[in-house]
Amino acid sequence: MTSEKSCNEPCRAETRRNQVLCAAAQCFRQSGFHGASMANIARTAGMSVGHIYHYFENKEAIIAAIVAAEQEKTRALLELMISAENTIEAMIEFADKGLDEHLDSANVALQLEILAEVSRNPRVAEILSASDRALEDLGDQLLSKARSGLPPLPPDELGARIEAICALFQGLGLRGLTSQRLERNAVLAVLQRTIRQIVSS
Amino acid sequence: MTSEKSCNEPCRAETRRNQVLCAAAQCFRQSGFHGASMANIARTAGMSVGHIYHYFENKEAIIAAIVAAEQEKTRALLELMISAENTIEAMIEFADKGLDEHLDSANVALQLEILAEVSRNPRVAEILSASDRALEDLGDQLLSKARSGLPPLPPDELGARIEAICALFQGLGLRGLTSQRLERNAVLAVLQRTIRQIVSS
Numbered sequence: 448m449t450s451e452k453s454c455n456e457p458c459r460a461e462t463r464r465n466q467v468l469c470a471a472a473q474c475f476r477q478s479g480f481h482g483a484s485m486a487n488i489a490r491t492a493g494m495s496v497g498h499i500y501h502y503f504e505n506k507e508a509i510i511a512a513i514v515a516a517e518q519e520k521t522r523a524l525l526e527l528m529i530s531a532e533n534t535i536e537a538m539i540e541f542a543d544k545g546l547d548e549h550l551d552s553a554n555v556a557l558q559l560e561i562l563a564e565v566s567r568n569p570r571v572a573e574i575l576s577a578s579d580r581a582l583e584d585l586g587d588q589l590l591s592k593a594r595s596g597l598p599p600l601p602p603d604e605l606g607a608r609i610e611a612i613c614a615l616f617q618g619l620g621l622r623g624l625t626s627q628r629l630e631r632n633a634v635l636a637v638l639q640r641t642i643r644q645i646v647s648s
Numbered sequence: 649m650t651s652e653k654s655c656n657e658p659c660r661a662e663t664r665r666n667q668v669l670c671a672a673a674q675c676f677r678q679s680g681f682h683g684a685s686m687a688n689i690a691r692t693a694g695m696s697v698g699h700i701y702h703y704f705e706n707k708e709a710i711i712a713a714i715v716a717a718e719q720e721k722t723r724a725l726l727e728l729m730i731s732a733e734n735t736i737e738a739m740i741e742f743a744d745k746g747l748d749e750h751l752d753s754a755n756v757a758l759q760l761e762i763l764a765e766v767s768r769n770p771r772v773a774e775i776l777s778a779s780d781r782a783l784e785d786l787g788d789q790l791l792s793k794a795r796s797g798l799p800p801l802p803p804d805e806l807g808a809r810i811e812a813i814c815a816l817f818q819g820l821g822l823r824g825l826t827s828q829r830l831e832r833n834a835v836l837a838v839l840q841r842t843i844r845q846i847v848s849s
């Protein structure tokens with residue numbers, strides 16, 4: 448309450464919106480996308496149901512906001528690596544933080560809920576595909592910059608290499624859920640070596 | 649009915665059991681693990697609810713049977729590659745079929761439902777971890793055999809490389825759900841090159 452006093456109206460709205468997103472993430476993880484109702488989300492966020500609808504018209508709109516936030520984080524990271532003096536070394540360096548984010552089990556649980564919805568809900572499928580498309584060009588730029596000095600690659604090959612790098616991170620997140628022997632530092636070394644090979648071969 | 653006439657009792661039970669597993673897989677994909685009730689599964693399988701309970705005491709037992717079937721398929725594939733004359737070439741060759749299985753969207757949807765349950769349901773988490781542990785030794789044998797002639801690796805390093813290979817396949821399955829430009833043949837070439845590098849470096 449005290450902090451809200453020093454907050455202007457747009458800032459307060461933003462805070463409330465984030466409060467809903469955090470509550471929704473928690474509800475989706477606990478009860479699944481279907482099991483979590485707008486009423487549950489409102490209760491978890493400590494708001495009335497009417498208040499929630501003021502920010503998001505339905506659960507798909509909440510998913511869209513969660514995906515948009517993730518997309519902005521990825522965009523910022525891609526831009527940082529592209530603007531680095533030595534892009535391939537920046538990729539190797541950021542693999543460390545990227546691995547930890549992908550091994551975060553709360554994060555993986557939420558991503559799984561959203562992905563599980565893709566095959567059932569065409570609106571969720573479109574939200575994720577659009578987010579993917581929005582980052583395609585940056586992915587291509589990253590790989591091309593990381594290969595500076597090496598021959599340019601045809602678009603298919605560029606795309607396939609980016610898919611393989613994304614797959615490594617996302618797949619390690621899944622492995623972390625069930626594997627009892629995933630030793631983080633050993634995996635990071637393999638990951639870094641593999642990224643270098645995928646980029647530079 | 650005609651086919652059941654020529655079927656003895658254990659064979660009929662096996663057929664019925666598989667019928668339940670297929671129906672359950674369909675219901676989990678359509679409605680999620682939580683949304684699919686034993687009554688839904690019974691209806692989809694064309695059986696009475698009492699009949700279903702004759703084969704499986706609850707939904708976790710159904711998950712356990714789905715995971716066990718997957719484990720047996722993986723075990724057979726691992727043994728085939730281990731017994732091949734040239735194990736690394738067998739791995740490269742089978743990457744083709746493995747990629748298609750991991751890109752099968754019905755299969756991915758079912759795996760996502762099961763994985764999403766890991767963080768909510770300790771029994772499902774234990775089923776998946778146990779299946780993982782059951783294949784650990786074969787994974788180690790596969791990688792060691794594929795590296796024949798190269799220096800042996802410490803257990804951590806062996807484990808990390810196997811995790812990276814599993815992650816590639818599972819991660820490409822996730823990418824297939826949302827990426828619009830995952831071009832199968834280009835991805836297969838990158839996958840095969842990457843497996844070779846992870847095994848032999």
